[in-house]
Amino acid sequence: MKLRMTTVFAASGLIALGACTDPSLNGGQTGNISRTQQGALAGAAIGALYGATRDDDKNNQGRDAARGAILGAAAGAVAGNILDRQAAALEQAVQNPNVQIVNHGSYLQVILPEGILFATDSAAVSGVAQNDLYAVARNLNQYPNSRIEVIGHTDNTGSAAYNQDLSQRRAQSVAGILTAGGVSSARIVAVGRGEDQPTASNATDQGRAQNRRVEILIRPTQ
Incomplete structure (x- = not known):
């Protein structure tokens, strides 16, 4: 049951992030997401898994997975945004x-x-x-x-x-x-x-x- 709850929270985090895609950032194409958003999604998945497995007393795994997803998404978004900016700067240089x-x-x-x-x-x-x-x-x-x-x-x-x-x-x-x-x-x-x-x-x-x-x-x- 706890494992299922962890999966649900992780999936929910990914869906919520995917729903936040702004078409104006992707040439109006909702089917393609930016590297920043890709980093957020990947970070959310990794963070959710990490948050669930790091709970010492095995209680509230769903909550820990959700927290991990939020922190992972933030870190992934930052990394993705940096690569976006570096790639753009390289193309100009x-x-x-x-x-x-x-x-x-x-x-x-x-x-x-x-x-x-x-x-x-x-x-x-x-x-x-x-x-x-x-x-x-x-x-x-x-x-x-x-x-x-x-x-x-x-x-x-x-x-x-x-x-x-x-x-x-x-x-x-x-x-x-x-x-x-x-x-x-x-x-x-x-x-x-x-x-x-x-x-x-x-x-x-x-x-x-x-x-x-x-x-x-x-x-x-x-």
């Missing part, structure tokens, strides 16, 4: 239209195609691309509560060992520019994935071009 900035709700993904970063088989970042990377660095300094993963990717042309080494060197080059832009090296991890994580088919030139990229993942720490 980065000049190259081929750079993609994707807000996944719990982290940001900056996708930089090889063509704007490197010459063929090179790990030296082009001068034009450096400007955008310094813009990313300034953004990361404005939002310091995150850890950054710089991940290099290649297509499957050539040996796997060569591609792994090239992707690692490219990731390190991008990470080095972020560090030169003032981002603490303690926040950054550079990793090469070689040809192991394609996003498109390597059977076509277009697909291989999409696979040759460096991604910057920005994961909030609080």
Whole structure:
């Protein structure tokens, strides 16, 4: 019975939050909610579960779940709002239209195609691309509560060992520019994935071009 009551309170919190969606915040589309609202919903669910399981005497689990949902929703909304603002600032700061900035709700993904970063088989970042990377660095300094993963990717042309080494060197080059832009090296991890994580088919030139990229993942720490 107590477990059912906990579930009811958690579900009620989620429904209530979903009902508060303001269409004016989403281009008039009630079917899509903002990242702030998504964070609130996720936080409510986690908070409800946490509140119910932290009750030492097992009394009033429904009340504890409701309290947890409220606190979790508030924390989730704050985190979601910060990512919304950081993503918007990045979109304004980065000049190259081929750079993609994707807000996944719990982290940001900056996708930089090889063509704007490197010459063929090179790990030296082009001068034009450096400007955008310094813009990313300034953004990361404005939002310091995150850890950054710089991940290099290649297509499957050539040996796997060569591609792994090239992707690692490219990731390190991008990470080095972020560090030169003032981002603490303690926040950054550079990793090469070689040809192991394609996003498109390597059977076509277009697909291989999409696979040759460096991604910057920005994961909030609080």
